[in-house]
Amino acid sequence: MTDICDLxxxxxxxxxxxxxxxxxxxxLEMERIFARSWLFLTHEGQIPNIGDYVRTMMGEDEVIVVRQRDGSVKAFLNACRHRGAQVCAAEAGNANIFVCPYHGWGYGIDGSLRAVPLEKELYKGRLDKSTHGLRVVPLVESYHGFVYGCFDSTAPSLKEYLGEMGWYLDVWMDAAGGAELIGPPSRSILNCNWxxxxxxxxxxxxxxxxxxxxxxxxxxxxxxRLGNRSLPDGDTGLQITTRHGHGLCVGFDGGPGMLGAVAPDILAWQAxxxxxxxxKLGSLRTRFYGCHINSTIFPNNSFLWGTNxxxxWQPRGPGSIEVLTWTIVEKEMPEDMKSRIATSMNRLFGSAGMLEADDSDNMESITQLSRxxxxxxxxxxxxMSKGDDRQVPGMPGxxxxxxxxxxxxxxxxxFYREMLLAGSWDEIRAGDSVWSDELLSLTLQSQSVERRK
Known part of the structure; x- marks a missing residue:
């Protein structure tokens, strides 16, 4: 039996x-992390119209995310309630009904079972279609247009789950008129753990x-200047961790420097x-606008703001993932600027990107050697930096x-350890008031050791 505390x-x-x-x-990760965490599904801009949908994954469960007639967004398991076949094979599109190719059961965009071939003749009134709709993802919410879903109905709201991380996300997701994703995403397979x-x-x-x-x-x-041989002069930035395992690293004034010819235009736009x-946000948060930020929203959604x-990172077993990559842009940017940002981003972090290839080699070796x-x-x-962590007035985490x-x-x-150990969200909530104190206690312990020396 796995000893989680030893892991x-x-x-x-x-x-x-x-x-x-x-x-x-x-x-165990699929059961205790991916079946209980908020997972990224899509951006609202990718499904603007009634019946627009995308097909994606939540852990290893395939789901359809659909814009409803009332404007809301719902998500359903992409499995027919009859014998479990896939009811939607396309990556994205628009539909009035999803029809299973196996036996022809048809489902509305609200997930309800609408049509069963030969229903009267074969079921003779004994099939209750109202109880055989597509299985719904119970929680679907949007944060500044970024749509996430959660299988656990007892989980905190998306806003609560993001918690202190929202303070940082607001800088680029909302403050300058909002952000959007340029898609559809590029896809690649890496032989590494998520x-x-x-x-x-x-x-x-x-x-x-x-x-x-x-x-x-x-x-x-x-x-x-990026730490190959020595630390750069001056303020190198900050690293921050927040409740629920989210975190980020801020490179002050790094911005879009690696985006080539489009970088001066972005800097002028930001100015x-x-x-x-x-x-809107005050001077402290404005300091983060225009910086380079690398970040992960726990468990498997990451972004680079500055290289956009x-x-x-969609898990496909312990040793493989599917990588989905979009370009982030600010909504109000000129269309030409958005297009040039996408071109530059893909040169760096697309499936064949210059920096993506470097990272992929390392990520695969870490995983494969662990066999x-x-x-x-x-x-x-x-x-690294253990014993130096602190809290900054006005800055969460x-x-x-x-x-x-x-x-x-x-x-x-x-937090990964906490999720694997906890039997429910109530147990996880019990740690809300002490998580930062536990981390900061390591700083006090280190300082005590240094004094004794």
């Missing part, structure tokens, strides 16, 4: 390599100057928005003083 040393900042390649752990890219985006700037050194040189960047953002990529029996017994380390740290790693895996 994640929440105080020591280490994780057992088995978490990256163990079927039993993966099965947690590897999630942890990378939640808090890893340490790798940038080293892993991406050659690509950055080709792009005209200076790798040493003209800064005053109204400050009126939005990712979903080894002896390797799986070892531990990996996320102790627990904060690490440098962009290069692993504060957000530790927050991600502490």
């Amino acid at each position: 994640i040393d929440k105080d020591g900042g280490t994780q057992k390599s088995a978490i990256f390649h163990d079927q039993g752990i993966y099965d 947690k590897v890219p999630s942890e990378n985006f939640v808090g890893d700037t340490y790798h940038v100057g080293w892993t991406h050194g050659a690509a950055l040189k080709a792009l005209g960047a200076k790798p040493h 003209q928005n800064r005053e109204r953002i400050e009126r 990529t939005f990712k979903l 080894g029996f002896v390797t799986r017994q070892g531990r990996v380390i996320s102790q 627990v904060v690490g003083d440098c962009a290069m740290g692993e504060t957000a790693y530790r927050g991600f895996y502490r």
